[in-house]
Amino acid sequence: MRAIVSIRRPSAAMVVALVALFAALGGTGYAAATLSGRSIQKHTIPANRVVNDALGGGQINESKLGPVPAAQQAATAQQLQGRDASAFLASRTRVEINQLNVVTGSSATVTASCLQGEKGIGGGAAWMIVNSDNPTSFDAQLNASFPLPAAGGAGEITGWRAVGINRTGGTRGLRAYVICVPRTA
Numbered sequence: 001m002r003a004i005v006s007i008r009r010p011s012a013a014m015v016v017a018l019v020a021l022f023a024a025l026g027g028t029g030y031a032a033a034t035l036s037g038r039s040i041q042k043h044t045i046p047a048n049r050v051v052n053d054a055l056g057g058g059q060i061n062e063s064k065l066g067p068v069p070a071a072q073q074a075a076t077a078q079q080l081q082g083r084d085a086s087a088f089l090a091s092r093t094r095v096e097i098n099q100l101n102v103v104t105g106s107s108a109t110v111t112a113s114c115l116q117g118e119k120g121i122g123g124g125a126a127w128m129i130v131n132s133d134n135p136t137s138f139d140a141q142l143n144a145s146f147p148l149p150a151a152g153g154a155g156e157i158t159g160w161r162a163v164g165i166n167r168t169g170g171t172r173g174l175r176a177y178v179i180c181v182p183r184t185a
Contacts, residue, residue: 097177104170106166108164110161118181118183120179124177127172138172141164142164146161147160157178159178160178
C-alpha cells in the first residue's frame with residue numbers, strides 16, 4: 001500500500017522569502033567573484049574595515065603618527081624632580097682620602113669628608129703601611145667603616161668614618177676614603 005503524500009502550495013510569503021534569500025546569496029557571490037583589490041578606489045576603505053596587522057610601513061606614513069602611550073610615559077620617566085638624565089651624570093668624580101698614623105696598641109678614628117656642594121656615593125677604610133699605598137699584612141683591627149649621613153636627614157652621604165685598633169707592633173696608618181661627586185648628580 002502506498003502512502004499518499006500531499007504537497008501543499010507555498011504561501012506568497014514563503015515565495016517572497018525564498019526569492020529574497022536567493023537574490024542575497026547571488027549578490028554576495030557576484031560581488032566576491034567580481035570585486036578585487038584593483039577595483040577599489042584608493043583611500044576609500046576606513047581603518048576599522050582593514051584586517052589587523054595587514055598594513056606595513058609602505059602603506060603607513062609614520063611621520064603622521066603620534067607617540068604611543070608607553071613612549072609618553074618613558075619620556076616622563078626620564079625626568080626626576082624636573083631634571084633630565086644628563087643632570088645625574090657626574091662631570092667630575094673625586095676621591096677624598098684622610099689618614100691618621102697610629103702607634104701600636106692605640107685606637108683611632110679618622111674621617112674623610114666631601115666638599116661643600118658634593119655628596120658621597122661610596123667609601124671605605126683600611127690599615128696602611130706608613131708613607132705608602134700598601135695595606136698592612138699585620139694584625140690591625142678595623143672596628144668600623146661607615147658612611148656619614150648629611151645633617152637633617154637629607155639622605156645623602158657627606159663623608160666616611162673608620163675606627164680601628166693597631167696591634168701590629170709598629171706604627172700604621174688608618175685610612176678612610178670617600179668617593180665624591182657634585183651634589184646635582
